[in-house]
């Protein structure tokens with residue numbers, strides 16, 4: 001048995017009843033509701049104002065009920081109603097970002113996964129400590145611009161959605177950078193990007209074993225990012241720069257990818273070590289997470305980011321992926337979450353997957 005993440009008091013609202021799977025109507029909620037419904041759970045959509053009309057277009061993913069609040073910030077005020085509904089909240093990127101990490105962490109409602117992970121993910125330096133101490137290779141950080149060799153990418157702290165990044169081909173080109181806030185200078189890694197969707201279960205028997213539990217790979221995508229992905233069509237970066245056009249990395253969609261099979265052992269090894277280290281540091285990163293990195297021509301995977309919950313790229317695989325189909329046919333990440341709840345209920349281990 002692993003360590004409990006949630007207290008008995010927090011889970012009391014789930015006793016002797018079928019839980020309701022709840023999430024904010026955004027991001028990957030269609031998949032989360034669809035997966036929960038497929039596994040036989042009632043669903044609750046949290047929404048701001050009127051229920052989103054576009055859900056009517058997707059009857060298999062429309063939640064059974066909606067709980068409406070005037071603004072996202074009013075969600076903590078709905079705690080009692082959520083507990084009465086026997087809700088398990090499944091977090092996703094928009095949920096945590098709109099509500100804010102502190103408000104999210106303090107909500108007294110069972111949450112799928114370990115909410116303590118947020119403190120490690122939302123602080124770029126702590127995230128780097130965690131990943132590097134797990135043995136992952138990350139893009140080099142330049143504390144002193146005079147040390148720069150090769151291209152760099154400058155990121156502001158807390159930059160969201162890939163806006164405001166600055167690319168420089170070399171140290172000289174960085175002279176043009178006029179900071180408007182605290183930032184980090186990172187090696188710009190040249191290679192091909194992969195966003196790998198993993199799922200860590202502390203309670204599953206069999207599969208790819210870690211010290212406690214098992215690791216699954218459920219899918220992989222590459223993000224479409226505007227305007228960087230199409231900018232080359234207009235000409236060389238220098239010309240564009242002179243014309244006042246700056247690259248941005250705003251995610252507008254996702255495309256499915258797979259990795260050369262011979263690189264899969266490396267991917268599992270890195271992901272496994274990151275999970276093991278998370279257990280030592282804060283009790284474990286439970287459930288879905290995404291390793292985001294760049295494979296270089298030397299076949300080295302440099303991780304620039306980890307997302308510690310379901311990512312929107314998994315929406316490609318609502319009816320399964322080339323990887324998840326080899327775990328169980330038609331298994332989406334949303335459905336995998338619901339199955340984890342089923343397994344934990346059957347074995348009396350909910351406190352190890354909820355916090």
Ligand code: ATP
Pocket residue numbers: 139153158159160161162163186187188189190193223225249294304305
């Ligand atoms: P989000 O919060 O949406 O995940 P973010 O502001 O944290 O975005 P990152 O995820 O770090 O930003 O990076 C956004 C994009 O920039 C990546 O998807 C990738 O295309 C590119 N990128 C980031 N770091 C590097 C790097 N070191 N080398 C090359 N490209 C990079």
